[in-house]
Amino acid sequence: MATPVVPVISQAPSATDPAVYAEYESKWATYPTDAQGWLERAREVAAVLSVDAAAREKANKSPKAEVALLKHSGLLKVLGPKKYGGGEQPWSVGYEVIREVAKGDGSIGMLLGYHLLWSRTAHVVGNDEQAERFQKLIIENNYYVGGAVNPRDNDLKITYDDSNITYNGFKNFTTGAAVSDLIVLEGAIHDRPEEHIFAIVPTAQAGIQFHYNWDNVGLRLTESGSAKIEGISAPWTDALGWDVATKKPDPAVLGIPFPALLLPTIQLVFSNFYLGIALGALDFAKKYTTTSTRAWPYGGDNKEKATDEFYILSTYGNFFAHLRAAEALANQAGAEADRIYGTYQNNRAAFPIEERGEWAELVASVKVVTTDVGLRVTAGVFEVTGSRATASKVGLDRFWRDIRTHTLHDPVAYKNRELGRYVLLGEHPEPTWYT
Structure with a gap:
């Protein structure tokens, strides 16, 4: 292509x-x-x-x-x-x-x-x-450290000789890479496309050409635009998890379930900044409501202050309850991350795929809940702040735009389906780039 x-x-x-x-x-x-x-x-x-x-x-x-x-x-x-x-x-x-x-x-x-x-x-x-x-x-x-590892693109192609692996190709999304010191590259070997290699290389190289074209509705300060990778080499000793002598994946490293933890780990990263954005939106809206929102004078049960309005109090209470529940679930998944890494980081061969599956489903639950409540809260706060809160100078819209942008990273519908198969059929998800 x-x-x-x-x-x-x-x-x-x-x-x-x-x-x-x-x-x-x-x-x-x-x-x-x-x-x-x-x-x-x-x-x-x-x-x-x-x-x-x-x-x-x-x-x-x-x-x-x-x-x-x-x-x-x-x-x-x-x-x-x-x-x-x-x-x-x-x-x-x-x-x-x-x-x-x-x-x-x-x-x-x-x-x-x-x-x-x-x-x-x-x-x-x-x-x-x-x-x-x-x-x-x-x-x-x-x-x-930034990355150029978007799996929806064609992989960077890797050629190699006895000393080095060399990456060439294009990535649509490279979050943080343009402002990074080091960049994680991932690609497939040109004659063995089923075999992938991660490597960490210095960012300041002529062959890493950032296009600086990130201009999306949200998360606008993440430098998530595209990049072209041309002739970027790393020694075989930097090919993560690969055997230098055989030029093959080291079975003691990549032939066990432990590396499959990478995806639940980053999915939980996503959920935590969704949750933080939503909590930030609620706090921002609270300050606006208590200082600037006016009570509605035509409701028949008129109040002097917006903070006495029933629907405003009810809405804030409901948002707070759901965010508190989301935090508890996220903390539970974080505690399980500690247990898994604490138990198996120094004994990776003992890590069972079943534990990976259970944690992946817990992380999927966090992803579903933080997506749902994050979108609802960041959009719903306008109902309790009032029409003046839509002014550009207020900036309340950035919270919704940020969550809306990244929750499209991988469709949450597939996380719901994944959880449905877990509940109904007892199935763990097959490890992929997104599960």
Whole structure:
């Protein structure tokens, strides 16, 4: 198939200025030491971002400053080992940190979530040496990691010789990659298309050509546009989970169920920034209602304040109840991530596919619930804020646009069907790029 024709911008668009957040490099020079400290740091980041989130989103500039803010905060390192300068927190804390940042700015919560997944990819699909080496590289240098792994596109094609693998091709979506230090590439070997290889390479290479064409309705600061990959090589030692001598997948790494954890792990990333965006919308709307919304004077049961209106109180209460339930479910799935990784990370061969299936169905449940409640809350808040809240300067619409954009990533209807087969037939989903 011919390479898709896409609009190409010859140079990078204007970017947000990292200098605007320079003060936080020294303010946050000391990193938190426990889970609550990391969550508080995430809340501080969200507070900084929320001040001008609507204006930055409208400007649609490349988020270099926002990535710098994440670096200053230490949040890029929250999952990394302490011996390299990381927070050494479990995935459950990482998921909550994503959620907290997304409350202030959905785009930056998404960028953080993708980074945390890609920065830990070698721990899931790589061997022990690769996992250790890349973690040292990423955490010690405070690198931001993006990816070019959209499975809906034709795979990047991999050619190889005795020393290197080389990627060529095109990807429609490369979230965060254009503002990254490292990029995760995934492709199929040209003469063995059923065999795929992940590798992590430096982003600043002439053969990685970003098109800077992300101009969608939501998540506008995620640099999720397309890229062309031409002649990008990595040594066989960087082919995650592959045997250097045989040039084949290492059966001790990729021949077991453990690497199939990568997909539930990222699906739970998605659900947590959906949840954070929805919680952010409710909080934003609450502040607007309590300061700006006027009571309706023609209802026959007139109130002096909007906060005394029955339907407003009822709606907020209902939204709050559903979001609280969604948080509980997301936390349950996060706790199970901790159990699985804590039990099997150092004993991967013992990981049973049945446990992967059970966790995948729990994650699918979170995806369904956060999609449904997220869309309902981010659209419904307008009913309790009033017509003036639709003004562009208010920026309340960004929450719905952000959730609407990413919930189309993979149709939630298939998650409902997957859960239906689990309930009715006791079937676990077959591991795929989306389940």
